Structures are given as C-alpha cells and as structure tokens.
Amino acid sequence: MSTHGEPGSVGVVATSTVRLFSDSDPLVLVSGATLGPVDVAYETYGTLNADRSNAVFICHALTGDAHAAGFHEGATRPGWWDNLIGPGKPLDTDRFFVISANLLGGCQGTTGPSSENPETGTAYGLDFPLLEVADFVTVHRALVAHLGIDRLLAVVGGSLGGMQALQWSLDHPDELAHAVVVASSSRLTAQNIAFSAVARRAIMADRQFKNGQYAAEGTSPAVGLSIARMMAHITYLSEDAFTEKFGRAPQFETSRRGFGIDFAVESYLDHQGTAFLERFDALSYLYLTRVMDYFDPFSNAGALDRVREHPVRYLVLSFDTDWRFSTEHSLRIVRHLESNRLPVTFRELKSAYGHDSFLLADPAYHATLKAYFDRALEDA
Numbered sequence: 327m328s329t330h331g332e333p334g335s336v337g338v339v340a341t342s343t344v345r346l347f348s349d350s351d352p353l354v355l356v357s358g359a360t361l362g363p364v365d366v367a368y369e370t371y372g373t374l375n376a377d378r379s380n381a382v383f384i385c386h387a388l389t390g391d392a393h394a395a396g397f398h399e400g401a402t403r404p405g406w407w408d409n410l411i412g413p414g415k416p417l418d419t420d421r422f423f424v425i426s427a428n429l430l431g432g433c434q435g436t437t438g439p440s441s442e443n444p445e446t447g448t449a450y451g452l453d454f455p456l457l458e459v460a461d462f463v464t465v466h467r468a469l470v471a472h473l474g475i476d477r478l479l480a481v482v483g484g485s486l487g488g489m490q491a492l493q494w495s496l497d498h499p500d501e502l503a504h505a506v507v508v509a510s511s512s513r514l515t516a517q518n519i520a521f522s523a524v525a526r527r528a529i530m531a532d533r534q535f536k537n538g539q540y541a542a543e544g545t546s547p548a549v550g551l552s553i554a555r556m557m558a559h560i561t562y563l564s565e566d567a568f569t570e571k572f573g574r575a576p577q578f579e580t581s582r583r584g585f586g587i588d589f590a591v592e593s594y595l596d597h598q599g600t601a602f603l604e605r606f607d608a609l610s611y612l613y614l615t616r617v618m619d620y621f622d623p624f625s626n627a628g629a630l631d632r633v634r635e636h637p638v639r640y641l642v643l644s645f646d647t648d649w650r651f652s653t654e655h656s657l658r659i660v661r662h663l664e665s666n667r668l669p670v671t672f673r674e675l676k677s678a679y680g681h682d683s684f685l686l687a688d689p690a691y692h693a694t695l696k697a698y699f700d701r702a703l704e705d706a
Contacts, residue, residue, distance in 0.1 A: 334413055335395075336412045338398070339371065339396035339397065341368070341369050341393060343435050344366055344472055345364070345366075347362045353430075355458070356458045361437065363437070363444070364430070365437050366430075366437075366469055367428040367432075368425060369393060369394065369425075370425050371396065374423040374474075375423070378475050380703065381475045381478050381479055382417060382424050382478065383470065383480070383502075384426040384483065385429070385466070385483030385488075385491055388611075390406050392426050392434060393426070394406055394426035395411035395424070396408065407426075409685075410687075415696075416695040416699055421703060422479070425470070425473065427465075427469055431610055438450075438609070439454035440607045449542065451538030451609065457617050458617060458621075459489050459490055459621050459623075460497060463490060463494045463498070466490070467494075467498065476501075478503070479503055479703065481504070481506070483510070485651065485681065486618055488508050488509065488510025489510055489511065491505045492512060492623065495638040495640070496623055496630065503706065504702050505638050505641075507640065508643045508684045509644060509651050509656075510651055511651045511659075512622070512658055518650070524554075526554070528554045528557075529551055529612060530550070531550060532547035535608070551603060554611060560595070561650045562680060563679060563681070564647035564649065564678060566678050567647070567678055567679045568591060571594070572589070575590040633666070633668060634666055634668070637668055640663055640669065640670045640671065641670075642656050642660050642672045643684075644656035645674070645675050645680070646675065647677055647680045649680065650681040653674045675688065
C-alpha cells in the first residue's frame with residue numbers, strides 16, 4: 327500500500343466544491359428539466375502549464391467520486407485511481423494537470439437525489455429528474471470552463487466513466503484531443519440491464535426505502551442497498567478471480583451448515599455490502615444505474631457528424647476476463663469509430679480479475695496507458 331512519503335504519490339489532497347448552476351441560471355437537462363443550484367465536488371492534481379494544454383479530465387465509474395488520487399487528511403487509503411495518477415505514473419502529475427469530479431446524481435459532494443430540493447426543503451428523493459450521460463458531460467464542461475481551460479488534452483474513464491468520455495467526444499469533439507475508453511460499453515446488453523434491474527428492485531422493495539423519502543423518515547434501505555452491492559461485486563470479478571481468492575474455502579475452522587455465512591466468499595460479499603453503506607446513497611445507485619441502461623449514443627442519427635468534422639483520437643481498452651463489459655462491447659465502439667474513419671487504437675489486455683481490472687495496477691495495462699499519454703503530450 328502506498329504511503330504519504332512514497333514516490334509516486336500526489337500526497338495529501340482536499341476536495342473542493344463549486345456552484346456551477348444557480349436558481350436563476352439553472353442546468354438544463356437533456357429531458358428539458360432544470361436543476362438549480364448545482365454544486366460539484368472536484369479535485370485536481372499537478373500543475374496547469376502556461377498554455378493550458380496539459381489538462382486531463384477523469385470520469386469515474388458507477389460508485390466512484392472526486393477523490394481519485396492522493397490521501398485525504400488522516401486517511402490510510404488513497405484515492406480510487408491512485409495507482410494511475412501521480413509523479414512517474416501513467417498520468418504523471420509532473421507533466422499533466424489532472425481533474426476528477428464527482429458526477430451529477432452522485433452522493434459525494436455533487437448535487438444528486440439526496441441533496442436538498444430548494445422547493446421543499448427536503449431531499450429530492452424520486453422527484454430528482456432522470457439523467458442521461460450527456461447531462462454528466464454538461465456539468466463536467468462547466469467545471470472545465472470554471473477552471474479556465476478551453477480544450478482538454480484527454481478525457482479518460484473506465485466503465486461508466488468510459489461512457490462519459492465517449493459521449494463527450496461525440497458531442498463536443500473540438501474540446502478534447504483524445505478520449506480513452508476503458509472496459510466500457512456504448513449499449514448495454516439485456517443481461518447488463520437485468521443485473522441492474524434486480525439491484526434496483528432490492529433497494530426499492532426494502533421496507534425502509536419509504537418511496538425514496540427515507541432520509542426524512544430517519545431510515546435507510548440498508549438491506550436492499552447492501553444486496554445490490556453484493557450482486558454487483560459478483561459481476562466485477564471473473565470466475566478465475568473468485569476461485570483464486572476463495573475457492574470453496576470455509577470461513578470458519580468448522581462448518582456452520584445452514585443459511586448463514588459458511589464460505590469465505592460469502593463473508594467477502596457480506597463485508598462488501600456492509601462497507602458500501604458507509605459511503606454511498608441508495609438513490610444515487612438507482613439513478614446512476616438507470617443512466618447506464620439508457621445509454622445508446624450511436625443509435626442517434628448523426629451521432630458521429632461532429633466528431634468527423636473535428637476528429638478525436640481514441641484509445642479503447644478491454645480485458646479478456648471482463649464478462650460484465652466484454653471485449654465485444656469495446657469492439658462495437660471501435661467498429662463505429664473506424665467505419666467513420668476516426669483514428670482508433672484498440673487493445674484487449676489479459677487479466678485474471680475481470681471488470682475490476684481497470685482499477686488495478688497491471689503492468690501491461692499501465693504500460694499501454696503511459697505510452698499513449700506520453701505520445702498525446704508530445705503531439706499536443
């Protein structure tokens with residue numbers, strides 16, 4: 327584990343919050359609904375160069391947040407992509423200025439369904455409007471403008487983060503030079519949607535959900551949210567990873583046959599579900615998973631018109647054991663881009679760890695990213 331003094335760490339960091347939209351100047355969503363005020367939590371690492379050409383925006387996955395690298399004061403665990411961001415790492419903060427923001431609808435500082443609705447004085451709950459990936463991008467762009475940056479060197483994301491990078495490149499290609507899409511998808515399969523449907527049902531069927539007004543009622547759908555997280559974790563790891571980590575190992579020295587925890591893998595999932603309750607909100611889980619279900623940018627007529635006029639360079643990566651967003655998902659993105667003669671680099675990486683591989687410090691994965699980012703900076 328990294329420590330504050332080890333080479334490669336950005337050190338102690340703090341999350342900032344900025345109000346980007348107000349009651350008088352609200353955020354207009356794709357649906358036509360408006361939101362205001364909208365606050366955004368973000369962190370930055372490294373230094374913006376004189377011509378403001380070295381900025382890289384990080385888009386996080388479903389349950390991520392703005393804290394991508396370094397350590398918060400007093401914390402023992404670093405940010406969620408700390409192995410990628412820092413001096414000497416693929417996103418070398420001695421060379422790049424890296425921005426990471428908690429996305430709209432989240433629960434770690436950016437306005438979401440658990441935020442106060444100014445019209446009622448209580449949490450939005452299910453009155454919060456449905457979102458689309460393009461809405462995330464609108465807020466990200468507002469943050470970039472707030473930071474005084476006209477054009478990004480790259481937008482980078484894994485999983486849901488990759489969807490944001492792809493959407494940004496299609497809608498506003500003149501605002502970025504590169505899009506890095508890792509372990510992601512341009513359209514979920516029926517199986518993907520099914521997993522999220524069961525997760526949402528677990529949350530909404532919890533008696534403590536209270537039609538989304540659980541905060542006002544002083545309750546929490548903890549059982550439903552923990553079950554949703556447990557199921558999600560099954561999809562994030564490959565079968566080989568589960569076998570390597572747990573096999574059929576018992577949790578206790580003697581078997582405790584029954585319907586409780588008896589196997590090590592059961593204990594692991596139970597821990598993941600319980601720990602998740604400390605950092606995530608059930609409403610955000612509902613809203614953000616639904617955004618992913620509806621994402622299908624290439625189905626829109628003229629989806630690639632703008633990026634053909636202002637070509638973005640793409641790096642698309644997949645992992646061979648990722649069955650949640652398999653390599654076929656990445657190849658679908660590549661085919662759409664290549665058919666429009668856009669510059670695309672694609673690589674399928676070997677990894678034993680399934681979908682979660684995009685969060686890990688795999689040597690081949692990091693070497694690929696480092697080479698790509700180095701070339702991007704040289705060409706800037």
